[in-house]
Amino acid sequence: MIPRHQTVLFVILLLASVIMGAVLWNQLRRAHERLLRGQDPAPTQAPLVAPAEQATLMVANDGDNSINSRILTLPLPENPEARARAVLGKLLDLYATPDATHPVPGGASSIAQVFLVPITEGSEKASPTSPQLAVVNLTSAFVAGHPSGLQAETLTVLSICATLNANMPSVTQVRFLVDGQSRATLAGHADLTRTYPAAGTAPQP
Amino acid sequence: MRWIERSESIEMSEKSEIDSRELKEHTVCGAHAVCGRRSGIRNRGSLSGSTLSHFTHFTFFTLFTLFTSHSVLAQAPPASAPATKFVVVLDAAHGGDDLGARLGDQSEKDYTLAFSVKMRSLLMARGISVVTTRESGADVDANRRAEIANRANAAACIDLHAAFVSSKSGPAVHLFISSLPATADARFVPWKTAQSAWIERSTELAGALNAALTHAGITVTLGRTALPAIDSMACPAVAIEIAPQRQTVAQDAAGAGDTGFEAQVAEALAAALVEWRADGGQSGGQSGDGRP
Secondary structure (H helix, E strand, C coil): CCCHHHHHHHHHHHHHHHHHHHHHHHHHHHHHHHHHCCCCCCCCCCCCCCCEEEEEEEEEECCCCEEEEEEEEEECCCCHHHHHHHHHHHHHHHHCCCCCCCCCCCCHHHEEEEEEEECCCCCCCCCCCCCEEEEEEECHHHHHHCCCCHHHHHHHHHHHHHHHHHHCCCEEEEEEEECCECCCECCCCCECCCCEECCCCCCCC | CHHHHHHHHHHHHHHCCCCHHHHHHHHHCCCCHHHHHHHHHHHHHCCCCCHHHHHHHHHHHHHHHHHCCCCCCEECCCCCCCCCCCEEEEEECCECCECCCEECCEEHHHHHHHHHHHHHHHHHHCCCEEEECCCCCCCCCHHHHHHHHHHCCCCEEEEEEECCCCCCCCCEEEEEEECCCCCCCCCEECHHHHHHHHHHHHHHHHHHHHHHHHHCCCEEEEEEECCHHHHCCCCCEEEEEEECCHHHHHHHHHHHCCCCHHHHHHHHHHHHHHHHHHCCCCCCCCCCCCCC
16 A cells, blocks of 8 residues: 555656646747747857958959959958958959859869068068068969960969959069969969069950 | 079080080070071081090080070070071970860860971961971970970961860960060070060061951950960060860861861961061061061
8 A cells, every 4th residue: 555645745746747848848839939930049140350341353354365353342351461362262252153254163262371471672671661472372272173274374363463463552573382382384374483573464455 | 594404414414425515505505596507616626526625615615604694595696697498486385294275085285286287287388497396295395395496596486275265255366475574685685584585576476466367257365474485485486375165176076177267277377477478577677587
């Protein structure tokens, strides 16, 4: 025979379990409804890391072998090297779109780094206004996927040089690396061993 | 640097049986046939083959090279040189493991070689002497290509390339001259920038080719590029990129080449070079073989 106090305790615990289950079920249902209504209070907008500014992209056109300027508003970091990388990344993003006038796969991730090195002569010390050499480090994936051809490669190189000079007039010379190493050509034609002048090389339409 | 490489070769040749005369000629005269004519004088002086003679030549060569400074590599032609045979150099780009661009089932190296052979036939049929830098699928170094062109004393140097045109535009021909800045004609110019003394003449040659191609109804674009092969050439030099459409290449490969885009381009280029010869290898009016 079960003692009376044990029976009472069992009933109380059973009732408590049922009540707790009902509360949990109710909360789960409400959370599900809240999710469906889109009332999630968690932040979904990415934090703003840089103010939007105007940037000039020198966009190549295979149709007439020209390079044309296009002004876009982009979030540009303060750091000059990061800024140069962001601008070139946007340029290569344009080339990776299906309706690009100069189709090149890869996009922004093709620019691994951009280094800015002051050009000084002899014992002259570098100043903020000193002309700069930009060293553009491309990824090997970009180079492997670049269309081979004299015009295609030349336009890619010249548009990168012209875009750097358009946004950073202090950049007067440009050199290219691929995965940190020097490389003879971009995809069999354009010479990557030389230092390119950044200004005045873009073919006009 | 090319100069240093050649000097080292010559030092090694003292101990070996390599004739230093050949090396000297290769180094000093690698840039131009003018030196080739002079080499006969040196050859006669070293016929004895004695060690003393070799040493004398080596000393003479060393003093000569010191005199002409460390950066002087390619010799520009004298403006008063007599007119010689009208020679066109055809340089089929790529070769060996360097396949270049893909044109359907064909590689650029095969396409340019086939086009070079076709061009040679057309030009020789018109009485123009042709020198080619590549006759097989083997690779030819960019310096070697420039050496061949410079020894030929050519009135026109054509560097042949090919790539598919982008799908949005029709077949076209892209003409490029060197991106080196133009310099005044000098007696000696550095090997890697020898073309800088010929930019004006190369521009005129590109203009002549552009006119003929446009006249034939072919879309042409003009530009400048950095190509080591033409940058070392001491002659009017133009890089030509033939840009057919995919279906055009397929038709040409199927035997329609006689009427195809490729044949049209070859005919137009041949006509342009005949015109270039008729104008005395120039449109600006100077010497008779395309020299500045």
